[in-house]
Amino acid sequence: MNIVVGVFDLFTYAVAGGLYVALAGYVGDRLDLVHLASLNSVNGVLLVIGAVVLSYLCGILAYPLGALLNRVVPHKRRDPRAEFRRRNPAARDRDYVDADSFLLLSALQMHDMDAATEVNRLRASGLMARNSGPALVLAAVTALVEAFTSGHPVLAAVCAVALGAASVLLVLQGRRLGYMASIKTLELCFWLPDIDDKTVDDRTRSAKP
Template identity: 50%
Template sequence: MNFAIGVFDLFAYTIPGALYMAFFGYLGAKLHVLTAASVGGVPTVVLVVVIVVLSFLLGYLAYPLGEALERVVPRRRRRNAAEEFVRRMPSAKDRLYLKESPHLLLGAIQLHDKDIAVDVSRLRASGLMVRNCAPPLLFGAIAAIVEIFAGRHPFIAAGMAALLLLASLTLVSQGRKLALWAGMKTFELCFWLPEIDEKLTADEVSRKSA
């Protein structure tokens, strides 16, 4: 049986899940639940498979945490992908497809040319990866704050807490930026799709007449 993880799954779930694994591994070592002897006794192949599978599952289960953190962190400014695209391409302001969801438009791009749609999928996956990596870093910052009072190196722990907290907030911001770029890329590619406005117009007419 072949087991494969797609690029989207790797970016959006597995890599953030690996950070959760690292955090729980740190807690396990601190609580003396995990030891070098217990881990070293597991065959390497089995250990790698277990880590990959658990990373994917943790990333999938913790996906809502990334969404929640993005809602909590304040935005410096709200930017709309369609508005940004029109600002850069004024001639497209009357195009009908700009009113549609970027996710629906991505499906249209994939039907037209899957290879071209890869660029949008890559940006979306990268944005989700960056955003979903923020919560485990925030948990790491909280653990570092605890280490300030309970550990032997409070100054190092304080520095790590500040660094991890800043990294977590920065990742949320960068995730939003990548999501904006993915939306703009979607509109840019749809600008050149043949007859996309005609198809949307026909669909709207059929809905109204139904």
């Protein structure tokens, strides 16, 4: 049986989860709960497989934290459909533009998987950035504690500020990539044949003159 970790899962869950694993390992080592040096005796292949699986699971469990931080960080809402119509006058009266974005992505995957891969890449990168934010918030809190308990208070304080700022920037970047994914979906679906007939609601169609 072949086990394949897709790019969406890798970026969305494993990368962000890896930050939690690394932070947990650091805190455990500082509290003498675990000894990272003992991992040198573990088989390298098994260690990598275990780290990937553990990171993946942590990423799934911590997914709600990314959504929560995304709601906490202030932002100005932008409508990708309005932006797409503004940039593309020929699409202003197209029915598909108002359809559900995931439905459009499914249509794109059925018609051209290579084109859909670009959308998935943007979405995965955006979610990875957003989901990594809470891990850096926890790392900033850890660094703040280290500023009072370690022998390098200045370095720890600088790390706390840098990690806190990075967490906010990751959330903002995640939103930007998600916005770009929505725009790219609309742009690619513009060229799909009969996409309007497949997405327009029958009641909307009958109401049109």
